[in-house]
Amino acid sequence: MLLEVKDLNVYYGAIHALQGISFNVKEGEIVSLIGANGAGKSTTLRALSGLIRPRSGSITFRGEDITLAPAEKIVQLGISHVPEGRKIFAPLTVRENLEMGAYIIKDKSEINRMMERVFLSFPRLRERLSQLGGTLSGGEQQMLATGRGLMNKPTLILLDEPSMGLSPIMVEEIFRIIKEINQEGTSILLVEQNAQMALSVAHRAYVLETGRITLSGPAKEIADNPQVKEAYLGV
């Protein structure tokens, strides 16, 4: 098991945002976490990457307990988090953004190799290298955010709503790349409101409703579930 989450509870002050959720991700999988706005999807990813401390429960990554590990350490272990809203460093150039993605890598030539690898998936970033991150279009920013997340050679990448605010063509493009990243061996935990797209690429999925997991199973089964169809797929 790559990632194992057990009975996780997270609070924001008095708000009980995650109410004892358990799930897992196996090596090589795309696992999707779908749910409405405010269900707790982003909170789950923030807890995994160490940005917020869970009150109780456990997170185990490759057998190591990382429940209370700080964010800086979790990246080192191989989890990369591409946050919601992309969170590009606007005053930094595209190149500098990518270099920050590889902050934990010391070897310069290794960084250059990773950058070339990122350009294979996102050729448009190469043309924009010296442009400031804040001047990119929404789609380009999502490419940069995803590319930046890949720069540190993660074992598991956490993607928070990569399709948010993008045109249908860009959405197709991003999901094609997500599959590609996965085929090259990176496991993916994908958080989406766009359930249809998410279920079409994922192996397995979990449905999150106000801080609880209400449904789980192979992505195809979830997509065929009548309640899911009604609530998330707009059928």
Add this chain to the structure above:
Amino acid sequence: MQSVSKPQKPPVIVSPNSFLAWIGKIFLLVIGLFAVYILAINLFDKPYLFAQNVINGIQLGFVYALIALGYTMVYGIVKLINFAHGDVFMVSAFVSFFAVERFALHQWPQRLFPGFNPSLSTVIGTVTTILLSMVICVLLAITIERVAYKPLREAPRIAALITAIGVSFFLEYFGLLNFVFSARYIPYQRPFEVVTWYIKDGIHLVESGVTPPDGAITISNILIIIIFATILVQIFLQYLVRRTKIGIAMRATSFDKPTARLMGIQVDKVISFTFAIGASFAALGGVLYAIAYPSIRTLMGVYPGLKAFVAAVLGGIGSIPGAFVGALIMGQAEAMTSGYISTPMRDAIAFSILILVLLIKPTGIFGEPEKEKA
């Protein structure tokens, strides 16, 4: 035919606010014209005196620039006005004072190796003294950050601001105690002789005890050193911030701390590093200032600190080029006020500039309006 009644235009009222703003603008215009007038007649009346004032202003402005960088960098990364920064400047002057006066550190090569070239010994010794002051001030600033500011990282900003004022008072008034330094001015022993030249029909050395002739402009070796040191610092800083990994991480951290952590950046270390860099520049400024104006006391950092702070606000707090430009303007404003109005007025001018900036363009010359972040 009946026309549909249109909504009435609201009557034009002169709001008291816009009225006041107009009075303010006219007032400013009058003051500005008056200042230009004074400067112009003096420029034509005695150009050499005007040039001398410009040079005096450059010397002050470059020292203020060294201090202002620390204010602006620290503000950029933790949104804190580090009021103890001017006192780090003072501590540096005292460290170099003891190094020179008690331990003759400025002459160590010659004392260790008799027969060592005396001028080379002075150069190496002085650089050593400056480096020692810088190192001690870096340690001081890192300690202040750890002890006083870091525990307040998540607290409301005003808490850290009040703490900064407290740290500043502590450093100043601890030194003021009678068994420490007391309130007196202490003559500062320079690590090297100040050499002065005057410019009139060529450049001539000013002999000791001889006043330069009327109409001469004087410059000194310390002026040249201050200019060179500040320009070197600017180049170094641009290189650091643009080209090095830690410098890019500083910019990333000041923009968005949680995302910086997701990259693996150790935000606390980057913040410490920023305080350290700022303190080292202020320390360099402290030694050079003491050499240029050789009398030190524990309150000596107060006014230069406040003026450098005004310079940083004027340039746009958070902006490195802004701090430099703001400091040069502050230096000129102060030198012109001392030269043409009165010496005590120079401090009033500094704060008048602060008030004007806050009224007219609070974001300063290079500042951008504060962005809202989620």
